[in-house]
Amino acid sequence: xxxxxxxxxxxxxxxxxxxxxxxxxxxxxxxxxxxxxxxxxxxxxxxxxxxxxxxxxxxxxxxxxxxxxxxxxxxxxxxxxxxxxxxxxxxxxxxxxxxxxxxxxxxxxxxxxxx
Amino acid sequence: xxxxxxxxxxxxxxxxxxxxxxxxxxxxxxxxxxxxxxxxxxxxxxxxxxxxxxxxxxxxxxxxxxxxxxxxxxxxxxxxxxxxxxxxxxxxxxxxxxxxxxxxxxxxxxxxxxxxxx
Numbered sequence: 001x002x003x004x005x006x007x008x009x010x011x012x013x014x015x016x017x018x019x020x021x022x023x024x025x026x027x028x029x030x031x032x033x034x035x036x037x038x039x040x041x042x043x044x045x046x047x048x049x050x051x052x053x054x055x056x057x058x059x060x061x062x063x064x065x066x067x068x069x070x071x072x073x074x075x076x077x078x079x080x081x082x083x084x085x086x087x088x089x090x091x092x093x094x095x096x097x098x099x100x101x102x103x104x105x106x107x108x109x110x111x112x113x114x115x
Numbered sequence: 116x117x118x119x120x121x122x123x124x125x126x127x128x129x130x131x132x133x134x135x136x137x138x139x140x141x142x143x144x145x146x147x148x149x150x151x152x153x154x155x156x157x158x159x160x161x162x163x164x165x166x167x168x169x170x171x172x173x174x175x176x177x178x179x180x181x182x183x184x185x186x187x188x189x190x191x192x193x194x195x196x197x198x199x200x201x202x203x204x205x206x207x208x209x210x211x212x213x214x215x216x217x218x219x220x221x222x223x224x225x226x227x228x229x230x231x232x233x
Contacts, residue, residue, distance in 0.1 A: 004157070043119070043206050043224025044158075089157070105157035 002027045004092050004106035012112045017080055021109045023073040023090030031093035035064050035075050038087045038108065047075070047088075080113045087111070119225035121207050127231045128197055136192045136228045140209030147190050148222060149182055150206045158206065164190060197232045204229050 004025045013019050025033070032051045036044035048057045048064040050073070056065045061078045077084055087108040094104060120139045128134050140147050149161040160174040164184045175181070179197075184190040194201055208222040 041226065043208070043226050045224070046221050049221065091158075103160060105159075107155070107157040 002092075002094055002104050004090055004104045006088075006090050006106040006109050008109060009107070010110040010112070012114060013080055015080060015082055015113050015115050019077050019080060019111065021075045021077075021088050021090075021111070023075070023106055025071050025073070025090070025092045025104070025106075027071075027092045027094050027104055029094065030068065030071075033064075033066055033073050033093070034091045035062070035073075036089040036091060038089055040086070044089055077111075082113050082115060085111060085113045119207055119209050119223055121205075121225040121228050123228060124226065125229045125231075127233065129233055130199060131196055133193065133195045134197055134230065136194075136205050136230070138190045138192070138207030138209075138225060140188065140190070140207070141223055142188075144209035144211055144223070145187055146210045147184060148208045148210075149190070149192050150208065151176075152204045152206060152227070154203070161192070161205075194230075197230075199232050202230055202232045 007022045011019060030052060032049055034049045035047040037047050038044040047059050047062050050057050050064060050066045052068050054066060063076045066073045073090060075088055087110050089108040090106040092104045119141055122137045126134055145166055147164040150158040151161055152158050162169055162175055162182050163171040166187050167184050179195045182190060182192045192205060204227040206224055206227045208224045210222045
C-alpha cells in the first residue's frame with residue numbers, strides 16, 4: 001500500500017534553533033517528493049521538489065534531503081523564525097506522469113516556534 | 116489574479132442540504148485540482164481537471180460529490196445531501212499546463228473552504 005508517514009506529529013522549538021522533520025514513504029513506482037508548508041488557515045505552499053536522482057535541495061533556510069534507497073526524506077530548518085510555525089507536509093508522487101490522483105500526502109508535522 | 120481564490124471561506128450547513136464551493140484558479144493555469152482535508156488528516160485527492168475535462172474523478176468519495184469547470188477557469192464542487200462526515204476543509208489548487216513528466220508541475224493552493232455540516 002502506498003503510504004507517506006511523517007514524524008514527529010508535532011514539535012516545539014525555540015526561535016533561532018534548528019530542527020529536522022522526517023518523512024518515510026512506501027510508494028512505488030516513485031516519481032518525486034515534495035515538501036509543502038501550510039500556515040494555519042491557508043493552503044499549502046510548495047517548498048521543494050526532488051526527483052529520484054536528487055539528494056538535496058535548498059530553499060533559503062529550508063533544506064530537504066532524499067534517500068531513495070531507504071525511502072526517507074528530511075526537511076531541515078535552520079535558524080528558525082516565528083514565521084516558520086506551520087504544518088509541513090511531505091507529498092510523494094506515484095508513477096511517471098498521468099493522473100494527479102497519484103499524489104500521496106502525509107499528515108504533516110505541526111511545528112511551533114516559540115520566542 | 117494573484118493567486119488561487121476560493122469561496123466561501125466558511126460554510127455551515129444542515130445535514131441533508133446541498134452546498135456549492137467555488138474555486139478561481141490562477142489565470143492561465145489549465146490544470147485544476149480539488150482536495151479534501153479532514154481535521155488532523157492528510158489531504159485527500161478528489162478530482163482533477165485539464166481544461167474543462169475531468170480525466171480523473173477517482174477520488175470523489177460518493178455520487179453525492181460532483182464538480183464542473185467552465186471556460187477553463189472557475190470550478191465548482193457540489194456536495195448533495197450533505198452528511199456530517201463531509202465536514203472538512205476543501206482545498207483547490209491549480210497549475211500550468213502539464214509538461215513532462217507531469218507529476219513535477221508545482222501546484223498552487225487556495226486558502227480552502229471550511230465546511231461544517233451540523
